[in-house]
Amino acid sequence: MNIIILVITVSMLVIAAFYVVWADSFFTVLAASSMVSVGLVLLFVLLRAPDVALTEAVVGVALTGVIYALTLAKIDLWKINDNDDNNDVSQSKQ
């Protein structure tokens, strides 16, 4: 039974990891990185490591997520990828 859960989390993790590195707007990158942490939490639960899962949940998802969000706000990339100011996005792509 947990093999299926494992396969789902693994595939979700790998896809999220792809998005973190290849996504265009940093907004999606932030979301993808939180997704990776969530996947990690699931994995740690499957690996019988509840303490680590809780830490990863709190520190990995919540704390780093908030810190990334704040940095994005400070370097004014905190915009949904609307098409009018593409320069910021293109600048972050190349």
Added chain:
Amino acid sequence: MQRWTTILFLTGLSIVLFAIITPLVLGQSPMLVGKLINASAVNDTGAANLVTAVVLAYRGLDTLGELAILFTAATAIGIILGTTDKTQTTSSPTAGFIVATAAKVLFPLLLVFALYIILHGHLTPGGGFQGGAVLAAAFFLLTLADSGNNIKHKVTQVIEALAGTAFIVLGLVSFALQGVFLQPWLDKGELGSLFSAGSLPLLYLALGLKVGAELANLLSSLANVEK
């Protein structure tokens, strides 16, 4: 061209790592130290959560080191982002009404939840780091609600310093008593009850408070960077 090199690099590296990692068949890793700790942890430290026993008793110095690393990171960020003690008002728009009321409601709940996690560190999964982070989230929620009254740095710094010293003093007391630093002292109480596992919960409490204050400081200095 750039695309091909990336793909080549990715496949090459993954093949190399795969060749190295695959023989680590899961489940057969020889638990040399693990078996011994599992056997002796309960009556050595009296903690139900063996991971806490390892984190605070067997490998206490790692956690002290870890605490120091977080403290260094926080101070370094303080220096880099240059938040001195003056509280400047940021021009970020005040959050909507919903967030403000939700913040007021959620704050006490989060506090209780955080303290629960810290105090039950030696019984259920959780402990200083996790509880401290939740604590910081609770305080940060307030600044998120109305950016006016952000965290007063002086208070958090005092908490941070005291909690850190408390952690070390607990270790030094055992050094004075038994001549060995960071040895769990105090009676172990009966397994599973709140006041069991000797000095471990106290250590985790000090740890939690320090991490909480530190991260709150960090988050507020991040939030208050001039636009």
Added chain:
Amino acid sequence: MMIWDDIFLEVDFWINIVSIALIVIGIYGIVFSQHLLRMVFGLGLLEAGVNILLVKAGYQKEAIAPIVTQASDTMMSNILAATAQMVDPVPQAMVLTAIVIAAGVQALALSLVIRIYKKYGTLDSHVLFLAMERDRHLSLNQKD
């Protein structure tokens, strides 16, 4: 098909896949990205991949989480029996520290990113490298 089945059904195979994927993509993120922020994200991925491997090092087949739950009947014997099939707690303690270290380092890196953005207005690593060399050159020559 038999061989393929038991490989795919094996938990170990999938965990290897995910950790290697995370490490490789993390390294790619750090080394090949132009944007400083993307490097920090890559670092996060790399740390995650390594943490998985560290936890996997302690996992035992059909073992239970290292928490003594039936604390009520304080019979030492069956507590010892319970702890016998527990997972190895030591790597979990290590991973706990590793995650928090990674968080600390990433927070520091991000504050540096903010400071660099405030001062130079761009986050492209090539442009920044040339800016650093130019500053160095300026500070060398016009020392008053």
Added chain:
Amino acid sequence: MQDSLILLVVLPLLLAFLLPVIARYLGNLSGLTGSLLLLFNILLLANAWNSVGYSPKVILLGGFAAPLGIVFYIDKLNMLFAILTTIIALLLWPCRTHNTDVREYVLWLLLLAGCYGVILSGDLFNIYVFYELLAVASYGLVTLPATGASYIAGFRYLMISALGSAFALLGIALIYSFTGSVNIAHLAQIIPDHLHHIWGYSAALLLIIGFGVKAELFPVNFWVAEVYSHADKRVTALLAGVVSKIAVLIILRFIILLFPWQDIFNFLLLLGIIGVIVGEFAAFYAQDLLRLLAFSSIAQSGLVIIAFACATEAGIMAGIALAIHHLLLKPALFLLASHCDRSINDLAGLAKSSPWASALFVILALSLLGVPPLPGFWAKLLLLQSLMAEQYLLLLVLVLLATIVEAAYLFRLFMLFYQRQEMPEQKRITIQGQELYPVITLSGILLLGLFFLPLFMDSLREIAMQTSNIEAYINTVLGKVQHIGEGNI
């Protein structure tokens, strides 16, 4: 009494935690508390030194036996490095000017605690944690000057160091999944014979590269030139002198105890010699003094790595001698160079405006070069003898050629300093007296060491013997317990 050596690590942390709060009341005394603490450390180490005289001691953390808990291993080599770190830190302690933020002292104290932890600890993961503490503190200190360039240099340094640490953690994960324990003495029993295969080698490589970042190993020392020329002068002196030598000390412990295989030695020898040659040639081309010294410190670390990589007793002795010599000499050179931080040909005629500083610079550079009467020569002689004993003739010739290139750019500097014409009035550099005190004390120690050379050599030989004696290490730590249940590898 040597149990109290744990205070070396704990007291700086305690003071660091307390300092932000008590600094408001202490005012400008807070700088003083740091130096008082260092003096106390020296006292601690001094009376521990004679008690550790004959056989190494062990401190159990948390009172648990060796493989379970964390263990501190005290032997003459660790003590020597601890004492030298304290001396250098005391000399380089930042003096309290009006605008120094008290948090700078906090970072210095944390860096010191990290250094002590790494030197003394006998547990693989504990070394990693203290190494990381060292690293994070040095990120903070590197960006102190708050100039744009220092931020970029700090960020790049952070990235390469974090990447290195991730690889080290990967190495630790590999080792743990094969042996199930993290205590170095315990591993020293298992790894050399059981892990002599691909995974043992890859774990060794990952660890060496991870810790090589700070040890200025060849391909991972790109940060050296940027960081040393942008960071604050005392931080650069500390990083170049103390921290890089401590990282090399860790690598020494690894290749003696955990991975005593000839392939790993060859790998390190190869990287070391490339580091030496590339370092010297890059220094030959460097345009400004700080960058020149940075490249020369890469070359010197390469020499130390080469010495340690021929893991015989003579090799270790040569390595320790070179490390100590460089540890005392490089901070002094960096302190001197930080005043004349401008492109080299603007330094023409420095001897006229600040004669004492240039005279000291010449003497120290000659000792760095290995000119006979000065201590540098004896350290290099030991290195050459140990290389010859191992019949590495090509390495010997390359090291000597590198010295010639070193002579070329150093004498080019001396000629510039002692040129006839004056420095232009407004660009004149005069280094006042009180700036020179740490430099004078360091060169005093070096020249004083010359008089006690025979005595110094014998104690060095004794230290090298004690370090290369692996059975003593395992027995003291594991208390002569035989192999604990390592059946099923």
Added chain:
Amino acid sequence: MSVLDLDHVFFLLIVNIGIAVLWGNRPFVGKILTLLYILEGLSILTSYHVLLSGAVLSSSLTFTVMQQTVQWQLGVSGGFFALITFMAAGLATWFSSGVWARSYAPIRLLHSYMALNVAAMLLLLASNDFLGLFIAWELVSLVSFLIIAINGGRSAKAAYSYILYAFLGAMAILLALIIIWNATNSFSYVEVRHHWSTMSVNRQLIVVLLLITGFGIKMAILPFHRWQAPAYAYVPAPVAAFLGAISSRMGLFALFIVLLQVVGIDVIQTLWLPFEIINMQTFLLWLAALTLIIPTFIALRQTDARLLLAWHGIGQGGFMLLGILSANALGTAGGIMHVFNHASYQAALFFAVFSVSYRTGTADLDRLGGLVTRMPISFTVMLVGIIGLAGLPPMNGFVSKWLIYKALLDEGMPLLFLAAVIGTLGTILSVYKLIHNTFLGQLRLEHENIKEVPWSMSIPMMILASIVFITGYFPGLLLESIAAMQSTLGISVVDYHLGGVNTGKGNLNMIVVVSTMLMAIGMGALIFFVLGNPRKQVTQWDNYAGGHFLTSDMRYQYSHNFYPGLMRVISPLYRNTIFWLESAIVSTVQFMAHISYALFMQANYLLYLILLVVISLLWVLAV
């Protein structure tokens, strides 16, 4: 006599340095320093008979490190060279102590560097094991770097190229030391000689080649000769004389000790270069012969007198090496004697050239001429000097050259003898050009009222000229200590008497030769004066050349194409290959420096870390 004589000498040297550094620029201090040098020379002379009997002047300067005791004591060969050093230093300081000091600003630097040089050289001469030798060797090369760079500008550049060559040499010696230490586990000469055969043959070959390169660089043997001429030419007068006389002979002393005493000439004869092309001894002899010929013919083309003499210094160095390595009693005696002779007339010539340039302001042969009437003493000194340099009978140069020629012929090396003769031919030609262009020929208008140099400068010159003549007259004075030297080294001893040497096939008695010459010259002068001294005082322009009268503005004296016939024949040979080799090396070093600097200046530096990890892991998988 107290055996600790060397301590007195060291004490005097320290006093010497103290005085020079503290009161260097006081007017009378030059004389005190000269006295001190002479005192030191005398203190060695007084205990010289102890040395002659083979004993050793030991000193309390010893230390033991790594179970090696390093001890300084002076043997007879060290004593002989020390005497030359003190003679050269004393006369040089005397030359600079008088009027000359006022014309030279950094006189304090000059005195202190000279004192340091002498002290370092004595330390070298007194070392009796490899470690002491290397320490003193580095000190000597450092201190002579200081003294060469004293004038700044051109001499600073020459000093920079010198110190690079010196470090190349020092590293070669250090490598040889380490290889020897590995074989014999000790640095003392006796131990090394004892264990020498344990080394494998090609390792012995490497050690000998390294030692020769190391010491040869200081002696400016052929491939490494480019640094010495400008280094010894562009320095002030006393320094040029001192360096020209003794400084490059330190390399010879070290080679003499190491090759003959430690390695032994028989070993060198048995060693063969790879692929049996050439025996080591013949290789070295031909190297010495080429070092004699090529620099001498380069000197032929020089127009600056100082450079001409400096190039001759290199040539004569080759001559000495030729003598020492000829493995024949006469040859070694000739070689060592040539050191003394060359020191004396080279210093005299340098003094003469510099006194001319002190008066006329230039040493360029094109702008001099006809000074014999104005500066007679300098003329006589130069005359005596060039006769010595050319190796003609009354002067001491002839004795040592004769010994070396005889040795070469006795050993059956006619081709080498021919090469030596060609070298001497070159010397004679260039030496004549020197004296003709400075003293003979047409006096220039601006040199009308040139006066002779003051006494304080001309007395040392005259002393040197007299030394050249006396040792030429009674070579026995030198041969006595040379014989003692040969016996201490264990090589065949030359049987000598006051007048010269008597060998089986024809002996040399300089007393007879010189007295007959003096009688002949005396007779000629007598007849000339008895016949009423029939000569007419004419002014310089009352003569004509090539059928037409000379006017004062016409220049018929030149030094550029001085020997047009000879030059047309040999000019294609001047291809200065070594110059191109040297600049090629320098540009490769700069190129590699540029690459390694660029290697570090990378925007994307993490790539290298990953490449290292991937490559090392692949290597691990492969292994």
